[in-house]
Amino acid sequence: QFENFFGEHLLYETILDSPMFKDGLAHMLNLTMAFVLSCAYPEKATEIKEAKSASQVFGTVSIPPEKVSPEFAALPSCIIDDLVELLEYLHNTRAGPDQESDLFDRIDRDLLIVMLVFVLGSGDHIRNPSVRGKATTIMTAVAKMKNYSQRIEKWDFCVRNMIPSCVRVFTAVEKTKQSYYDIRMHLKYQLRMPIMELFEKLMELVEHKNCLKRFAEAESEDFLKFTNLMINDATYQLEEGLDTLLEVRKREAGEQPDESGAAGVGVHREVDEQEDMNADGQDMFRRSRHDPKEHCRTYMKMGHRTLRTLWSMSREAPQVVIGAPIVLQQMLQNCLNTCLDRLVGPKCLELKAKNAQRQDFEEYEFHPKKLLTFLAEMYVALAREDRDKVVHIVGEDGRNYKPQTFRKAIKILARENFIPAAALDDFRAFVDYLIQSASAQQAAMDAIEIPDEYLDPIMAEIMSDPVLLPTSKNIMDRKVIERQIMSTDEDPFNRQALKKSDLIPQDELRKEIHEFCAKHNIKLDDD
Numbered sequence: 001q002f003e004n005f006f007g008e009h010l011l012y013e014t015i016l017d018s019p020m021f022k023d024g025l026a027h028m029l030n031l032t033m034a035f036v037l038s039c040a041y042p043e044k045a046t047e048i049k050e051a052k053s054a055s056q057v058f059g060t061v062s063i064p065p066e067k068v069s070p071e072f073a074a075l076p077s078c079i080i081d082d083l084v085e086l087l088e089y090l091h092n093t094r095a096g097p098d099q100e101s102d103l104f105d106r107i108d109r110d111l112l113i114v115m116l117v118f119v120l121g122s123g124d125h126i127r128n129p130s131v132r133g134k135a136t137t138i139m140t141a142v143a144k145m146k147n148y149s150q151r152i153e154k155w156d157f158c159v160r161n162m163i164p165s166c167v168r169v170f171t172a173v174e175k176t177k178q179s180y181y182d183i184r185m186h187l188k189y190q191l192r193m194p195i196m197e198l199f200e201k202l203m204e205l206v207e208h209k210n211c212l213k214r215f216a217e218a219e220s221e222d223f224l225k226f227t228n229l230m231i232n233d234a235t236y237q238l239e240e241g242l243d244t245l246l247e248v249r250k251r252e253a254g255e256q257p258d259e260s261g262a263a264g265v266g267v268h269r270e271v272d273e274q275e276d277m278n279a280d281g282q283d284m285f286r287r288s289r290h291d292p293k294e295h296c297r298t299y300m301k302m303g304h305r306t307l308r309t310l311w312s313m314s315r316e317a318p319q320v321v322i323g324a325p326i327v328l329q330q331m332l333q334n335c336l337n338t339c340l341d342r343l344v345g346p347k348c349l350e351l352k353a354k355n356a357q358r359q360d361f362e363e364y365e366f367h368p369k370k371l372l373t374f375l376a377e378m379y380v381a382l383a384r385e386d387r388d389k390v391v392h393i394v395g396e397d398g399r400n401y402k403p404q405t406f407r408k409a410i411k412i413l414a415r416e417n418f419i420p421a422a423a424l425d426d427f428r429a430f431v432d433y434l435i436q437s438a439s440a441q442q443a444a445m446d447a448i449e450i451p452d453e454y455l456d457p458i459m460a461e462i463m464s465d466p467v468l469l470p471t472s473k474n475i476m477d478r479k480v481i482e483r484q485i486m487s488t489d490e491d492p493f494n495r496q497a498l499k500k501s502d503l504i505p506q507d508e509l510r511k512e513i514h515e516f517c518a519k520h521n522i523k524l525d526d527d
Helices: 002-016 019-040 042-050 054-058 077-092 109-121 129-142 146-154 156-172 185-203 206-218 220-252 286-290 292-316 318-322 325-344 368-385 387-395 403-416 421-446 478-488 507-519
Strands: 466-468 475-477
Touching: 019 042, 019 077, 019 109, 042 054, 054 109, 077 109, 077 129, 109 129, 109 146, 109 156, 129 156, 129 185, 146 156, 146 206, 156 185, 156 206, 156 220, 185 206, 185 220, 185 292, 206 220, 206 318, 220 292, 220 325, 220 478, 292 318, 292 325, 292 368, 318 325, 318 368, 325 368, 325 387, 325 403, 325 478, 368 387, 368 403, 368 421, 387 421, 403 421, 466 478, 466 507, 475 478
Parallel strands: none
Antiparallel strands: 466 475
């Protein structure tokens, strides 16, 4: 077996690594990419013959194309699959972890960038989200190469198309009934990691940041779905990691292990091991399911990565989050408040090892100091944009908002010097105002009886923007039903198809509710 391996190594060095072979392979790849893109943009086919560079031909195109052309529809899907697989192979066989194959320097740089962005952002053309996920890994890798990184940062084509393409491929990598390519629950997280790494890198650049703002306004539905999925991912991944760590602590204490979950650890869920197979039949989570420590490490790493991307978005483009009420509520209540309660709330001590000389959090990829810092800075960044709105949403979270939890967070941050003094002062001021406002709101609510018709039938909270559901004839708060639509596109009362555009505003009822709340000093989301 060793001789076979060594023989393959010599073969690679002799043929695959020879300059002549690489030049020929690069030329073939250039021709293939130009051919595929000319089929996607048939109006550019004649320009390719005369143009001196790919940037001249494709630098002005938008991703995705307006429609799937007959020329592209006639292409076998295996052409793009094989192209991406070959690029992935070149990336995986690089000389070192920080050194890409020199073949990427021989390929037409601009042509490769356009091709990868096209694969990422063109869901009607490239239907397999696994291929699009692999393309993201390749793009993330070449973005670290100096020759490519400068072009990606400054080239107008990339500024216009990179962020939207990242958003679209992120939402495509989701298990849906509508998709023929059914990406399994855990595998989708693996595909999303490089997308978030690339997205976070782009968020630091002013031009790309401005593109995100424009995209959020022009394609609000795609942006809402993207952010909602990322929030759900962060919440689920951290919950799974923390629940697994709790189970580990119980086992260390000699308690009977709980075997009712997928791995006997973490959140209880029914998982078919076939669901964790990738396209090559490899079980991505075999070890994780049967090893509690590995299971915890897997989800903690993903949770930290996802929350860091949300942290970056909150810091770099807080107005984008503030401008989307549904996303803001999801982020503050379902993600930040929940995570803060798990980190410093009443049950936080259960996460620590009993009778240990030192804590072993790093062995489980659990970094509570980093997480707490992310949470505090995200609250502050969003509050700077609209303090009253953020405070109202945080304070109305009856499940996870507790004044003592926020006070304890301040105490820990001050004691351990996690964040700079100025940032700590900002967080302390935010918490003081939050506790004061939430207390006043609760006092106003306790002093009166709220009519049932003013309450959302599912959340039992005062509606700020009541809307009628056309098929079931129920009235719900807009933010509640729009959150439901983002997940299922169904009326929750009769499971009939429902879109945001179907919702019928109830202006008279809205006016009544706002007058009632103003009279009794009750603040609403849009006050």
